[in-house]
Amino acid sequence: MPPRQNRPTINQVAAAAGVTKSSVSRAFSRPEMLSEETVRKIFAAAEQLGYVPNHTARALSTGRHGNIALIVPDVANPFFPPLIRAAQSEADRSDYCVFLGNSDEDPKQEDRLIGRFAGQVEGFVLVSSRLSDAQIIAHASRRPVVLINRDVKGISRILIDSATGVAEAVAHLANLGHKKLVYVGGPHGSWSNKQRRNAVRRSARELGLDVTVIANEFAAFEAGRRIAASVLATGATAAIAFDDLTAQGMLAEFADQGVAVPADFAVVGCDDVLGAATYPSLTTVSNRSAAAGKAALNLLIDIFQNHAIRDVRYVLDTSLVIRKTTGPARNTRLNGDVQS
Amino acid sequence: MPPRQNRPTINQVAAAAGVTKSSVSRAFSRPEMLSEETVRKIFAAAEQLGYVPNHTARALSTGRHGNIALIVPDVANPFFPPLIRAAQSEADRSDYCVFLGNSDEDPKQEDRLIGRFAGQVEGFVLVSSRLSDAQIIAHASRRPVVLINRDVKGISRILIDSATGVAEAVAHLANLGHKKLVYVGGPHGSWSNKQRRNAVRRSARELGLDVTVIANEFAAFEAGRRIAASVLATGATAAIAFDDLTAQGMLAEFADQGVAVPADFAVVGCDDVLGAATYPSLTTVSNRSAAAGKAALNLLIDIFQNHAIRDVRYVLDTSLVIRKTTGPARNTRLNGDVQS
DNA sequence: CTATTTAATGCAACCGGTTGCATGTCAAGT
DNA sequence: ACTTGACATGCAACCGGTTGCATTAAATAG
Numbered sequence: 001m002p003p004r005q006n007r008p009t010i011n012q013v014a015a016a017a018g019v020t021k022s023s024v025s026r027a028f029s030r031p032e033m034l035s036e037e038t039v040r041k042i043f044a045a046a047e048q049l050g051y052v053p054n055h056t057a058r059a060l061s062t063g064r065h066g067n068i069a070l071i072v073p074d075v076a077n078p079f080f081p082p083l084i085r086a087a088q089s090e091a092d093r094s095d096y097c098v099f100l101g102n103s104d105e106d107p108k109q110e111d112r113l114i115g116r117f118a119g120q121v122e123g124f125v126l127v128s129s130r131l132s133d134a135q136i137i138a139h140a141s142r143r144p145v146v147l148i149n150r151d152v153k154g155i156s157r158i159l160i161d162s163a164t165g166v167a168e169a170v171a172h173l174a175n176l177g178h179k180k181l182v183y184v185g186g187p188h189g190s191w192s193n194k195q196r197r198n199a200v201r202r203s204a205r206e207l208g209l210d211v212t213v214i215a216n217e218f219a220a221f222e223a224g225r226r227i228a229a230s231v232l233a234t235g236a237t238a239a240i241a242f243d244d245l246t247a248q249g250m251l252a253e254f255a256d257q258g259v260a261v262p263a264d265f266a267v268v269g270c271d272d273v274l275g276a277a278t279y280p281s282l283t284t285v286s287n288r289s290a291a292a293g294k295a296a297l298n299l300l301i302d303i304f305q306n307h308a309i310r311d312v313r314y315v316l317d318t319s320l321v322i323r324k325t326t327g328p329a330r331n332t333r334l335n336g337d338v339q340s
Numbered sequence: 341m342p343p344r345q346n347r348p349t350i351n352q353v354a355a356a357a358g359v360t361k362s363s364v365s366r367a368f369s370r371p372e373m374l375s376e377e378t379v380r381k382i383f384a385a386a387e388q389l390g391y392v393p394n395h396t397a398r399a400l401s402t403g404r405h406g407n408i409a410l411i412v413p414d415v416a417n418p419f420f421p422p423l424i425r426a427a428q429s430e431a432d433r434s435d436y437c438v439f440l441g442n443s444d445e446d447p448k449q450e451d452r453l454i455g456r457f458a459g460q461v462e463g464f465v466l467v468s469s470r471l472s473d474a475q476i477i478a479h480a481s482r483r484p485v486v487l488i489n490r491d492v493k494g495i496s497r498i499l500i501d502s503a504t505g506v507a508e509a510v511a512h513l514a515n516l517g518h519k520k521l522v523y524v525g526g527p528h529g530s531w532s533n534k535q536r537r538n539a540v541r542r543s544a545r546e547l548g549l550d551v552t553v554i555a556n557e558f559a560a561f562e563a564g565r566r567i568a569a570s571v572l573a574t575g576a577t578a579a580i581a582f583d584d585l586t587a588q589g590m591l592a593e594f595a596d597q598g599v600a601v602p603a604d605f606a607v608v609g610c611d612d613v614l615g616a617a618t619y620p621s622l623t624t625v626s627n628r629s630a631a632a633g634k635a636a637l638n639l640l641i642d643i644f645q646n647h648a649i650r651d652v653r654y655v656l657d658t659s660l661v662i663r664k665t666t667g668p669a670r671n672t673r674l675n676g677d678v679q680s
Numbered sequence: 681c682t683a684t685t686t687a688a689t690g691c692a693a694c695c696g697g698t699t700g701c702a703t704g705t706c707a708a709g710t
Numbered sequence: 711a712c713t714t715g716a717c718a719t720g721c722a723a724c725c726g727g728t729t730g731c732a733t734t735a736a737a738t739a740g
Contacts, residue, residue, distance in 0.1 A: 055459030057726035075425040085415040100440040119395030252619040279592040397696035
């Protein structure tokens with residue numbers, strides 16, 4: 001037998017106040033149904049006994065748990081904490097509690113977590129879900145689901161559009177006189193990677209720049225280091241990396257090789273996860289992850305209240321954060337081919 | 341009325357299997373009480389209906405929720421995510437769900453969160469709690485509480501001892517020939533700060549080094565930048581900073597001032613939150629936060645099972661992670677005063 | 681002054697499980 | 711053959727609230 005709390009129950013309060021438990025229940029959930037006099041009496045008794053309504057019992061009879069689940073691929077990936085924090089804080093404002101799940105980037109694990117939470121939450125926020133569309137749709141048919149960075153038709157979703165920021169980055173580099181740049185990619189299946197790559201290509205085309213795409217499956221510091229040489233070999237003067245870590249790895253390798261940044265070569269990252277805490281501080285594309293977390297929660301709560309809203313597609317723009325790893329292209333003046 | 345799920349209930353399974361709900365209940369919680377035949381029948385029926393026991397109903401009657409709450413001061417502080425991740429993953433192994441709370445460093449908020457969670461969790465993990473000892477003791481008297489980085493007698497706690505790593509750092513600097521160093525502090529009330537400061541002083545005394553302590557209320561990149569000049573002014577050749585961010589700020593300022601690291605000056609951080617992703621990569625003291633999260637969860641689950649264990653004080657050692665911001669003291673060879 | 685509303689409260693069923701105790705069955709013990 | 715016990719299952723109360731409907735008293739209408 002668990003050391004059951006001997007918290008006072010609704011019956012004890014009822015007895016102390018000289019009413020039935022229905023009235024006590026109403027005093028807490030719909031006080032306007034009772035006379036002021038009675039409500040006062042009940043609150044006094046409750047206060048005196050230290051009564052707090054039992055969340056579980058209430059959830060059982062109403063089906064309303066006041067909980068939501070937030071599932072992310074990896075809590076320790078610096079992209080997510082600000083999102084988690086914002087979601088949690090937004091939930092808090094509406095008196096919701098949030099369960100946190102870490103899927104470890106594994107669809108099976110994600111599914112297990114959803115199952116574990118399913119009985120005690122009113123809805124889910126799935127961030128960068130690794131589930132198949134079919135699985136997501138199946139879950140969404142049981143309870144409200146809001147997706148972040150995953151675009152499934154028919155399911156409410158928040159999308160962080162790094163394309164806008166990446167386009168700004170390309171424009172920024174063009175303004176600085178760069179003519180030839182490289183995009184250092186990320187994981188093959190990544191939606192963000194595709195989005196960023198396409199944005200680089202499109203903007204470059206519009207601005208008449210030359211782009212080389214270098215594939216790079218594992219986005220990480222070491223990967224950035226390894227790939228630095230091939231980036232240089234392209235003859236480009238600037239690079240946009242799939243993420244900050246990769247960019248940072250490139251910077252480290254450049255420094256070791258005596259390539260000056262931004263004097264010899266310009267680098268821009270993506271996701272702004274390192275903040276300004278590096279040297280030289282990294283020019284990068286903002287991530288909006290906190291905004292996404294907040295928006296997801298508001299959307300979910302909206303769905304709870306207005307039982308109709310679905311299929312919202314909410315896109316968050318990003319922008320370029322210019323710091324110190326980008327500068328004028330080397331020999332810009334000396335080249336005769338400055339156009340426009 | 342909420343769109344109550346029409347999940348099958350225990351009664352439907354009972355009817356389908358031709359038994360009473362007691363048997364169905366037992367089939368799921370204590371199958372050894374039933375004949376294999378009956379269990380098979382019940383599972384078949386359950387499977388066929390897609391029955392999953394209702395967590396809430398079960399929690400109501402058993403008082404066992406299978407949930408724990410994890411409250412941290414700031415999810416977005418890079419020290420915590422690995423801890424959160426480890427705790428969550430450990431909880432998962434024992435089929436517990438974890439609620440995440442963000443106290444925003446505010447005792448009031450922390451108290452509110454605890455209250456909100458209290459009804460639906462079996463225990464709490466409070467990380468770097470901002471509550472008073474009395475408040476913590478009060479909560480611990482109601483349900484199991486495990487503290488991380490907070491030392492309250494009588495309450496089970498996990499403490500990360502940065503002193504060991506800091507002592508290693510001082511020894512490392514001494515070995516490299518440094519004679520005079522500075523400790524750049526952190527927040528006034530911080531237990532970690534006091535611990536680190538004392539460790540620096542003690543080790544320095546033992547090794548015959550000279551230490552200057554520079555106070556610095558707000559640990560942050562900018563603070564590190566601002567304080568760099570005064571660090572240099574002490575005439576020291578090495579500094580240990582309260583945390584990585586402060587160290588990184590100092591590095592940035594040094595770079596701007598043309599002070600070479602580690603050639604002219606050695607810097608060590610604390611908490612290893614930036615990993616190796618900076619250049620030059622930062623020598624720092626490991627944080628053990630993941631280990632702390634894991635240990636806290638195991639301890640809590642232990643307490644659930646063995647209703648006796650309390651007042652454990654579990655200390656985690658840290659160690660120095662040597663990277664590229666420390667090197668031989670300038671002019672070590674030229675100085676005639678090399679001792680030992 | 682009686683008929684009809686309206687407001688406040690009580691009654692009891694219900695949410696979906698768990699569990700102590702009673703009952704029934706069948707095999708082993710004597 | 712008769713008791714004893716072990717084992718499997720059922721019965722019904724209970725966990726702590728919520729809520730539709732009934733009841734009663736007070737207010738308003740006719």
